[in-house]
Amino acid sequence: MTGGRGERAWWAYAVLWAADAGASLPRLEGVEPKSRVEVVREGELAALVSQVPLDEYGDGPLRRRLEDIGWLERTARVHESVIEGALSVASLLPLRLCTIYRGREALRELMSGRREALTAALARIDGCQEWGVKGFATGDGAPASAGSDLGCSERPGARYLALRRREREAAAQTRESRAAGVREIHDRLSALSRAAVANPPQRRELHGRPQAMVLNGAYLVPRQGDAAFSRAVAELAREHRGAGIELELTGPWPPYNFVAVPQRVAA
């Protein structure tokens, strides 16, 4: 759509304190093969960017590439790995995929225009990382206990109904205790976090496990609290296994879930 041959644009990854964007930043490769991740500074803020060709990353071409699932996966992984690479030395605000500027100047203007919101967001996540805790329902479909004590072998219909009722009751009980367990897990982990959010569970097709997801929590944890947090997850996993909940810890992540800044509509 836009951009003649050879024109460049800048793919942005994250915003961080300029003071953190020094020599300690690891050398990182950008979404375009062989492109170097560079720093754009504006006052006390800085952004991590890398060059992309505009004829491939303009509105039209980019939309088409986003329809290519292979491209999306590669790009998402690189975007994430760049941010993760910088996470080792800095607190940062991860940007959503496909935040692209025609020039470094446009990005500098944006950083100075949104300075207050960006510095406030950085202050909120300062010294923290995000951990993900997912819960999966195990032991669904309540075991059909032998049913020998149901008697009435000469009335198979009644026996069947009694068996089904018992199954339903047991399943309802499992659901209830599991729901209570999930709430308790989320509450206890939230208490160890600076901020916490329970996201909608991922669909089975997406997470790829046979069990249903019952918790999809994200927790903003100060770095010095990491060990205590993962210990708590381990404890909770043990405590709630009996209630049919299996826990999975992921991270540390850049604080994707905790960087919302008020949107401002572009003029």
Place this chain on the structure above:
Amino acid sequence: MSGEPLERLGEAQVAPRGPTGGGVAPSSLADILERVLDKGIVIAGDIQINLLDIELLTIKLRLLVASVDRAREMGIDWWESDPSLSSAAGRLEQENRTLRERLERLEEAAGLPAPRPGEESRRS
């Protein structure tokens, strides 16, 4: 920071699936996409892609990641052309298989009824 070893916790699957560097399994695609497409700070760029459009894409993706086996049957094998992706796919596949086997053992042990349609295990 990352790479800090996480204990293996009894039966609980507490696996460092996130972006932990160095020798650890890569993060699951689902977790990455959920974050980079749906979370993260939104600031106005010069190129305006409405990420709501990507809803279409994530639906496609859900279908794709549903089953490596089925996708391969359908001739969708994009990950196999890229070693870094195929290792991830292979790991997922292995994990799926292990989970399926575990589930079957559990069902058998518990005397559970046969899987409902759409829940059958996919034996390769």
